[in-house]
Amino acid sequence: MAPRLPRPHRDDVRIALGGLLGGLLLWGVGLYSRTGDDPMSVVDAHWAVLVPLFVTACCELLRRTRPRTALLIGTAAITADLFTLGNLATVVMFTDLVYAAVLYGTPAFARRLPWITGLLTVVGTVVPYVAWRVPQALLIGAGVGLVSLVPAATGWVVRNHRDTAEAARLRAEQTALLAEMDRSQAVVAERARVARELHDMVANHLSAIAIHSTAALSLDDPKTSKDALAVIRENSVAGLAEMRRLIGILRKGGDDHAPAATPTLDGLPALVESARANGLDVTLDTGVCEVPAPVELAAYRIVQESLTNALKHACPGRITVALAQRDGALDVRVTSPYGHRDGPRAPGSGAGLAGMRERVTLLGGTFEAGPAGALWAVHATLPVTEGDSA
Template identity: 30%
Template sequence: MPGLLLSLTYAVTYTRWLHLLVGAIVPFACALVYPGLIDPSPADWLLIAVLPVPLALIAALVPSVRRSEGLQARLMLFPGPYARGRTGEDPGVSTVSSASWSDRARTGVWLVLRLETGLVIALLTRELWTLALSLAGAAAGDPDVADPFLRVPATGWGYGLLAPVPVLVLIVVTAGTGALMARAARRLLGPSVRERLSELEKRAERLLERDHIARELHDSLGHALTLAVVQAGAARTAGDPQFTDRALEAIEETGRAALEDLDRVLLVLRESGRPAAARPTLGDAGRLLDSARSSGARVDAEVTGPVELVPAAVSREAYRMLQEGLTNVLRHAGPVPVGMRIAVEKAWLRLEIRNPLPGTAPVAGTGGGRGLRGIRERAALLGGEARAGRDGGQWLLRVDLPLR
């Protein structure tokens, strides 16, 4: 009871009341045609309640009616974003058109419920307001100022104290009915199984996109920072001004490329509607080789097969795998000789990166980073496989990706 009384102070109580009264418009409009609203009998009121039902069921067949009812329910049956007493939960009412016969059936039940409940609340509103006016009139000496269903038998100032009671009763009943209608809206206008599956798919896509962006930042920025650290260390120990100038130039180019990648990813995050810059593909692998060589590593690259015919999605992911593979070599083994092979066969793309394992250097890829795991995840998403491990006295990273 305290909660119900507290609800009298909420604006949503009165928007629900209005929502219920709007539902009574159709029954009263039908009643104006037949049987009329002049001194109707109980049988007439029953007919007035039944006549709009076929119209409601026919209207429910129109797909957009469900969307319209969902929007009204969200607006009037649930608290707004800044309303007092708002729980912050999703109303759970769909705002899309009917997509199945189940949706149409539930919409039909909702429309009938809304019409009948609205008619009852409209009649109750009329009677209780009329009774309140009659009680106020009786306190003033004129009980016939209104014509309620329950007549006031006499006059007297004491009836003035009773005048607010019918209004309070009406508000309490309306608040309870509105809360029940909100629950019914969740059941009858709530998302269908198809909508829930669609929402789950969209959520999964958003999570995959976030994971993809995280990988992009890890690969691009990690590669740039690793090269910068290796080049700066080599320049410091070399003591050669010309080598230092080349190292600084390489750091500048690597940093500029990393900033371009960062801007492209931020464009995606902001969803500004502007097209993001194109992601690099295997055709841009020369940039990776140049940056690795500028850090002091000797990279021997072998490319066989038509790289330009590799599908765009595979080519983009293959570029990132090569980038991460070279980054791992420089991070864990330093500027050592590196052998890289890109082979395009009939239905597969093979990537290989080899580097020696100096006894004083840690094994590439065995650290606690996410590089190799990211490569394996990228390969698995494309239906391929990535393997890394010792191969004699070398460390070998091999990736096989299907071209279809």
């Protein structure tokens, strides 16, 4: 089955009809490009003008879908028109075919056609002048250039502008896509950061509340219940303050409810005292000088989360927190008794270790957590040099 020709564009149909009607109007009033005395007018019958006119008009239907085919057939038609009385509409439609061949043709054909038409213009100028040795012969080259070179050059300029505009549009779309990807990644990263902050700030207090509330409910001892309620109240107030601080950070407010300062290593003694109030036997050993703020916050959160995990999972015994600064890095180590228990003293989300690992990875450090003999050890190394902690 033969392939069907593509349907012509409606603008091409309008151009073809306009050229055909214009040519018929010129033919009807007897206005031709040449007279019967012109030696080129081999066929001086008036009806012969209509054949190239109709062929060229049909080629206009293919100017966008089959530009090369339309130009080849149109070239044969304009050549045949040279041997008739000639119709100006046929010449005008042929120039449009040359223009469309450059504009809608393949890139290789569009590059070659201006050179071909330029060569034809040169030949059409030099050969007649050499043959006849009269200045009027130069007009032939001018006519060839006007009919072929000018529309080809115009099509090339328009095509370049169109390709440039298309390339700019594609670059704009790619830039917008990259910006959207960056925005999405920034949103995901910010959500992860907020999730880590929320988990690390609140988990410690809520775990203590859950453990002591269980003790208050299970033991029929007024003093024990009172002590447990005191710890619950203390952790509730501290957790509420931390929540307000986080909300203040998210809102970036500057009013009376402005957030408190970001936790630093100076707050570790208070953090350890809070853990002791929750029933943990904790010792703190720190010999840290000044470190960058991101490293300081990460170290504080690692110790805080480690104490929270010890409160929920550790066996009875001493918990050690040690911080040391050596070889351009801050070394954080937390150990707690490790053994088999019936289950955690308070439920957890399982995101604590992942959050600590993410903090360390963002700073370019190393992180390890796991059993070490009879202990559970959390060990993080955080670079404190300017290039590593930026």
